[in-house]
Amino acid sequence: MARPSNRTSLRIVIVGHVDHGKSTLVGRLFHDTGSLPEGKFEAIKAMSERRGMPFEWAFLMDALQAERDQGITIDTAQIQFKTEKRDYVIIDAPGHKEFLKNMVTGAASSEAALLLIDAAEGVQEQSRRHGYLLHLLGVKQVAVLVNKMDLVDYSADRFGAVAQEYRDYLHDLGVTPNCFVPISARSGDNIIELSRKMPWYQGRTVLGALDDFEPGAQPVELPLRLPVQDVYKFDERRIIAGRIEAGSLKVGDEVLFSPSNKTATVKSIETWRVPNPPADASAGMSVGITLTEQIFVERGEVVSHVKDAPIESNVFRARLFWLGQAPLLPGNRYTLKLNTSETEVTVQSIDKVIDTSDLSSAAADRVERNAVAEVVLRARGLLALDEHHRCAATGRFVLVEDFQPVGGGIISMEGYPDQRALVTRRATNLTAVGHRVSAAARSLRNGHKGGVMWFTGLSGAGKSTLALALEERLFAKGYHVYVLDGDNVRGGLNANLGFSPEDRAENIRRVGEVAALFSDAGFLVISSFISPYRSDRERARAAAPEAFHEIHIKASLAACEERDPKGLYRKARTGEIREFTGISSPYEEPGAPDLVVRTDLLAVEECLSELVTYVERKFAPDL
Amino acid sequence: MDHLDALEAESIHVLREAFAKLDKLAVLWSLGKDSNVVLWLVRKAFFGHVPLPVMHVDTGKKFKQMYDFRERYSREWNLKLIVEPCPPIEQMDPTLPPAARSAARKTAGLNAALAKHGFQGLIAGIRRDEEGTRAKERYFSPRGIDNRWNLKDQPPEFWNQYMTSFPPGTHVRVHPLLHWGEIDIWRYSQREGIPLIDLYFAKDGKRYRSLGDEDITFPVASNAATLDEIITELETTKVAERSGRAMDHEAEDAFERLRAEGYL
Incomplete structure (x- = not known):
């Protein structure tokens, strides 16, 4: 009778800098565990001799002609391999930088990784980049193998130094490796048995490290997706x-x-x-x-x-790796593949590019091929998504351009609200009443059209000052005008809302609806709210599509911080206020505002005059 | 979930992605054990239905048992069967070694069938563990204008997101069994009761591990006459699965050349 079919199997990826011995290790593992197909050893021997080389283990994995000739692994090869404990599928990922997309392909489907570092060369660029990508791709178990110990006279000191340097790097990433093993793949030290050449090492062998890995469990305990x-x-x-x-x-x-x-x-x-x-x-x-x-x-x-549903948003932050030939630029459009959905997204901003060699980050206007960056992406409609740290499978995505996958990323919603509550309509059986007084009749009587002047801008940009002055000026001219300001709605209508991203979004949603009702009644409404999220302003526009005017009250962050009329920036800088727009949470500038008023360039009176001219032009009744 | 359930779920996911995203899609049926598993998985994925055509690119040189099998199960499984011929060997590249040249007929037949039917996607039952070049395949493997496989510049494939849109004039090979091993195929066939051609079972100390054209496929020495015996044999063997397929072994790169041209 055959053995039961549920013998476990584990997918392992082998990564590391080029020439640090990945393919050799695989050849060695296969041979030493007796997993080589019959005749393969002899075939590799013959192949090596034909090329006038010493026995080359790497030929086992590097099955392709081109690879044998160039001596490097191009793509991800996979073969099965057995120990007493279980079966392994070993993926040998290429170390060459230009083949990063193949490394990603190999590593993303693995449950654990062996990361090789050459003892003589030490930690190299790709050693770090691969470590970083394993982390990003979600491979949580890593055994670090310090290879070619034969080239450093099996020195415990050298092993200790290389291991410490790499341990520190992983520590900064928040990754704790399973173990560090000093090995020589070529001569078979510490692969299956502890080597007598390194009596100072009594830890795991490579085989021990493999068998210690835990198979990846399905996330059955998480909310349903x-x-x-x-x-x-x-x-x-x-x-x-x-x-x-x-x-x-x-x-x-x-x-x-x-x-x-x-x-x-x-x-x-x-x-x-x-x-x-x-x-x-x-x-x-x-x-x-x-x-x-x-x-x-x-x-x-x-x-x-219904409980524990995914987040709904049309904007999110992502940490992504970029594989595209052309750089990723702000304003570029890509197809977002998220779960089974496909949507067009625009790169709203590139927040920083991360240097994987020292984990430092810097502002940048582009993301080049093979780089890692933090960006903000925006879609037209709502997406169902999760933050990656809550649910990995539904918290990551792929970007596609010209049919090709060009990048992958993991999602964070830091500073952005869940918009589900804003679009959930709980009441049913609604029938809108049809007014018998038309908008035209109202505007004829009032002498102007109703509408919304939606002021948006940073704290301290001058929104309230201008709103109140404009109200006074227009009232004197006979306008039915009213200002909606933060403090006069937060005291009543929105008294139950705090300052979390969700509450701020709901605050703006309600203001948008109230403004639309005022506008319908024939009033000219001036709303004065930071309203930092584009999606919130778009929703406010949707409430009164014909009558909505987005007015960007604009001053640079530096100018606003300098003014700091309420002392809020100072408190935000000291951390006394968290999630302060412009400092610790995003302000998304209008893409195409109806009017921009530069309060850092113009005096108050000049700004006011621009606004009055605008109102007179746009709100005159149709005759 | 046990091992076979996990393999099955992954394959069904791939099949459903292909069916959802590709308009003109067909399953390639070689009548062998792997493509029978593919058909079985198609029926699982689509709840008993085979909602896409099943194509056999026929070299005309298969074993009689294979043709009998095709007739019987295309009826029983209610398949929309397409049979397409292959051109004569005289038209094949004379620089190829003999068996590879013979196998190249299948590629030519396949390319002709592609042109005739305008398929965007072909589902094929290849596995990574079969041999080196297949180990490098993708689940969704794009082919160029001339149906060639550019193995040196394949798209990245990760997180179950596949390349499902293509420039006009190209097509994709879909490989739902890529992650299966040979022994998994047998264990699954046993568990599910999938019918198999009897050439796989030993007679007079020989059996076929892999079925191709009658003149370039050879049996291996074996006494495994039942599914259990085959599984037990595979747990201990070190003989490669395709050792009986002549075209794999004529030159180091013969099979790679075949695959780059479009061979499965």
Whole structure:
């Protein structure tokens, strides 16, 4: 009888700087564990002799002609390998910088990594970059192998120095390696057995390090995430198909689809050729479900429970690695592949580029090929996403340009709100009343059209000063005008809101709705709020699409900080105020404002006169 | 989830991605054990249906048992079967070694079929563990205008995001079994009760581990006459799976050349 089929297997990637001995290590591991196919040893020997070289282990992995001739690994090769404990799939990733995309391909699907460093050459650029990328790609288990110990006379001091340097680097990344092993892949030291040439080392062998790795477990304990791959109607059933990326679901669960925000109940979990249909399913499974209610859903949505739903936002921060031939630039558009959705996104800003060799970061106007950076990406509509540290599978994405994947990144929402609450309509059966007084009739009586002058700008830019002066000036001219300002709404209408990103977004949503009602009533509303997020201002515009005027009250951050009328910047700098716009949370400048008023260049009276002229031009009644 | 369940779930995910993203898509059916598993997984992914055509590029030189198998199961599984011929050997590159030249017919037949049907995607049951060049494959492997595989400049593939859109005039090979091992195929076939051609089972001390054209495929020495015996044999063997496939071994780079031209 054959052995049971559930012998475990583990995917391992081998990374490191070029020529630090990755392919040699694999050849050695295969040979020493008796995993080489018959005749392969002799074939490699013959191949080496034909080329006039000493026995070359690396030929085992480097199966391609081109690689043998150039002596470097081009792509990610994989082969299976066994120990007493389990099976391994070993992925040999190329060390050459230009082949980083192949290293990424190999490492992203691995559960653990062996990272090789040449004892003589020490820690090199790619040693660090690979360590950084393993971290970014989500490979949490790393054994560091200090190779070619034979070239440094098996020196304990040299091993200690290399290990310490790399340990410090990983520590700064927040990564704790599983172990450091001094080895010689070529001569077989500390691979399977402890080497007599290094009596000072009594730790794990490479084989021991491998067998100590834990297989990657499916995240069944996390909240449910089931990205919809497709909806099938092959027969009378309407099956929603996808793979559960996290959590679990069962028949009878109420589930939520994001970003469409629809809910439904799971009626069944469908299968083929299974005697008893399952009542539940969990992370890792490819499933199909049917729903009790007939709702329209499509590929790209994410199924979750109503509680612990994914975040909805049209903007997010990302730490990404860039593989594109052309640099990533602010304003560039790419296709975002997030779960099963595909959306066009624009690079709103590049916050910093990270130097993986010393982890320092610097401002930059572009991200070059093979670099790592922090950027802000924006989509037109809402996306369903997770922060990567909460749910890895639904908190990362790929960017595509001209059909090619050009980058990958992990998501953070630091400083950005979840917008779900803003778009969730809880009341149903609504019918808008039809007014019998038309907007034209109102504007004829009032002598001007209703509308919203939406002031946005940094704290201290002069929004309130200008709003109140403009109100006074327009009132004197006979306008029905009213200022909505932070303090007069936060005391009442928005008294239940604090200053978290979500509450600030809700604050602006309510102000936008109130402004729209005022505008409908024929008033000219001047709203004076920092309103730092584009998405919030777009929503306010959507509440009164025809009547909305976005006015950027603009002064440089330095000028505002210099003015600091309320002493808020000082408090933000000392950390007394957290999440202060412009300092510790983002201000997204308007992309195409209706008017820009430069308070750092013009005097108050000049600004006011610009505003009055604008109002008179835009709010005159149609005759 | 056990090992086979995990393999199956990954393959189903790949198949559903291909089906959702590619308009003109077909499954390649060589009648061998791997492509039978692919068809089985298609039926699992689509809840008993095979909602896409199944194409056999026929060299005309397969074993009789293989043709019998094709007739029987294309009916039983209700397949939309397409059979396409291969051009005669005289039209093949004469610089190739004999067996590789013979195998090249299949590539030519495949390319002709691609042109005829205008497929954007072909699902094929190759595995990384079969041999070196396949180890470097992607789940979604783009082919150029002339159907060539540019193995030195493949797109990155990570986090289950595949290359699913392509310049006009090119196509993609989809490889749902890429992460399976030979023994997994047998264990899964056993667990699921997937039918198999009897040439795989030993008779008179020989069996076929891999099936191709009758004239360039050779049996290996074996007494494994049942699924259990085959699995036990594979747990201990060191003989490579494709050792009986002549075109793999004629020259160091013969198979790589075949694959770059478009061979599976």
